[in-house]
Amino acid sequence: MPANQLPVLVFDVNETLSDLTPLRTRFEDVGAPGHLLPTWFAGVLRDGFALTAVGAYADFADVARDGVRAVLSGLEGWAGDGEAAARHILDGFADLGVHPDVPDAVRNLSDTGYRLTAMTNDSVALTERLLDKAGVLDRFEALSDASGPRCWKPAAAAYLHAVERVGVRPDQALMVAVHPWDIDGTQRAGLHAAWLRRGASVYPQTMTPPNYSARHLQELADVLASGRP
Numbered sequence: 292m293p294a295n296q297l298p299v300l301v302f303d304v305n306e307t308l309s310d311l312t313p314l315r316t317r318f319e320d321v322g323a324p325g326h327l328l329p330t331w332f333a334g335v336l337r338d339g340f341a342l343t344a345v346g347a348y349a350d351f352a353d354v355a356r357d358g359v360r361a362v363l364s365g366l367e368g369w370a371g372d373g374e375a376a377a378r379h380i381l382d383g384f385a386d387l388g389v390h391p392d393v394p395d396a397v398r399n400l401s402d403t404g405y406r407l408t409a410m411t412n413d414s415v416a417l418t419e420r421l422l423d424k425a426g427v428l429d430r431f432e433a434l435s436d437a438s439g440p441r442c443w444k445p446a447a448a449a450y451l452h453a454v455e456r457v458g459v460r461p462d463q464a465l466m467v468a469v470h471p472w473d474i475d476g477t478q479r480a481g482l483h484a485a486w487l488r489r490g491a492s493v494y495p496q497t498m499t500p501p502n503y504s505a506r507h508l509q510e511l512a513d514v515l516a517s518g519r520p
Contacts, residue, residue, distance in 0.1 A: 297483060297515075299459050300400060301450070303468035304411035304418050305332075307487060309387045317383040321376035322369060327362055334358045336472075339412060339443040348441045351413045355381055384417050389425040390489070396508035401430040403516055408433045410453035410466075412443045433457050445476020454482065465502070467511065475499045485511055 302308055311332065315325030335351070335358045342349055359377035363369055401407055407430050411418055415434045422428040433456045437443045440452040454464045461481030468474055469491075474484040475498035485503035486494065494500060505511035 297463060297465045298404075299406045299408060299454065299457055299464040301453050301464050301466045301477075301482065302407065302409040303444070303466070303470065303473050304409055304421065305413055306489075307467060307469040307473075308389050308393055308409070309421055310390050311387065313387060314380060314383045317380040321363070321379055322371055323363055323366060323376075331355075331358050331362045334362065336412075339437075340445075343443045343446050348437070348443075350438060351411075351436075352381060384413070385420055387421060389421060389427075390507070392507040392509045394425050394427055396512045397425075397427040397430050399509070399512045400515065401427075403512070405515070406457060407431045408435065408453060408457050410435045410444065410449060412437045412449075414438070445472050445479075447476070447480035450477050450480040450482055465515075467508070471495050471498050474501045478502075485515075487511065 305311065311328065315328045318327050319325045335355045338358065339349070339351065339354050342354070356377045359380050360373040363371070363373055363376055397407065409418055409431060413436060415436045418434050418436070419428060422431060435453045435456055437449060440446070440448040442448050444450065450466065451461065454461050462483070465483045465485055466473065466477035467485045467487065468477070469487045469489050471486065471494055474486050477484045478499045483502045485505065486501035487508060488504065488506050494504075503511060503514060505514055
């Protein structure tokens with residue numbers, strides 16, 4: 292479907308809008324190497340997906356807390372307080388900012404006439420804080436998280452929950468995400484998808500390819516404004 296017939300953009304939040312890099316320092320604060328961040332975050336997603344796959348549900352914060360304890364317990368010589376360490380690392384989500392390209396691109400998309408919403412496996416409260424800090428919260432008409440449908444993306448119910456909240460059909464919405472699993476899942480639910488590469492160069496051949504691909508959000512905004520695929 293041409294871009295000008297896709298009235299709603301549904302944004303993923305973690306890593307798509309937010310920059311998780313500062314959490315590396317939080318790991319270092321508790322005596323762990325900062326390079327554990329991607330390993331930990333991948334494990335959080337894995338465990339959340341696993342719960343969804345068997346019909347169960349847990350909030351992102353609870354899964355993330357378990358994940359911190361797990362990765363720290365596997366560190367040779369680490370003997371800190373796992374609960375305190377997890378609390379310190381997760382508190383860092385409240386201080387995160389967006390990627391530099393996000394504020395202007397969000398305003399451009401909104402000014403072009405797109406309706407903006409977000410769907411995260413994390414929490415609406417953190418999304419509100421993130422977008423407010425970036426000065427673009429007022430550009431979003433609805434924010435959703437996994438607690439609504441009681442399942443994590445990439446389950447179809449999560450994407451359908453997001454579009455139902457803004458009153459459009461799945462085929463009238465475009466999901467914007469940095470994760471290939473999000474791009475694949477959203478299309479299987481009937482939405483269109485735009486992949487923000489953010490430094491990545493290879494898209495998995497085993498997953499449904501995106502309708503749009505861009506290096507960052509401003510490039511995607513330019514592509515959508517021009518109507519190019």
